[in-house]
Amino acid sequence: MTQSFIHIESPNYLRLQDLPTPPDWPGIFGNDNRLALEIGCGVGDFMLKTALDQPDTNFVAIDFYNKGCDKTCRRIDRHGVTNVRVVRDEARAFVTERIPKGSLSAVYINCPDPWPKKRHRKRRLVNKEFIEFLLDYMVPGADFFFATDFDDYGIDVANALPGIAALENQFGIDLYRHEFPGYHLSKYMRKFMAEGKQIYFMHYKVR
Ligand SMILES: C[S@@+](CC[C@H](N)C(=O)[O-])C[C@H]1O[C@@H](n2cnc3c(N)ncnc32)[C@H](O)[C@@H]1O
Incomplete structure (x- = not known):
């Protein structure tokens, strides 16, 4: 399938x-605030x-979906948000090449492609x-x-997750929760909830 490629004109792209x-993130944002990745x-x-x-x-928001990056930019530009930059890239390559080690205060991953078939x-x-x-x-104390x-x-x-010794569950003994007050719902979460599905939320911190 060919995808039409959108040229993104945004100061935040x-x-x-x-x-x-790696990039000079404090230089890009104009401050040395903590850095988080979606x-x-x-x-x-x-x-x-x-x-x-x-x-x-x-915040750095990445996706390899060009149209999504465009929509994300339009949304943050419309709201005059200055603390988000958007990059089109694949996650592992991006982190390896563009994120300094020990620099992220949070990583957010919402509804990644599920690849439901067993062989996939x-x-x-x-x-x-x-x-x-x-x-x-990630830095000590960072959120996942x-x-x-x-x-x-x-x-x-x-x-x-419990098998990763460097992480501490923020939901106590619950491996996941279906409700997470204060955590925003994404487009896909809302779509799936409207279909009657439950969301599995997890929140860990780096020790
Ligand atoms: C099902 S959508 C969910 C989008 C959004 N997080 C939400 O919850 O509404 C999954 C998104 O992850 C992106 N994605 C999947 N694997 C990725 C990867 N390895 N690197 C970058 N983006 C990825 C896809 O392009 C797609 O936009």
């Missing part, structure tokens, strides 16, 4: 080819609300190995948030 490895921002509704709640955090499961982005990879880029509507994905990740 960072073209990958213009970004050094992987797979989709249309950016979660990012907008979360960034408005936390004006003293610099290995294509899922989030698993123990990926979370351990992210840990290198994961949400999915897909039972099998939710349960898999919920079971993997």
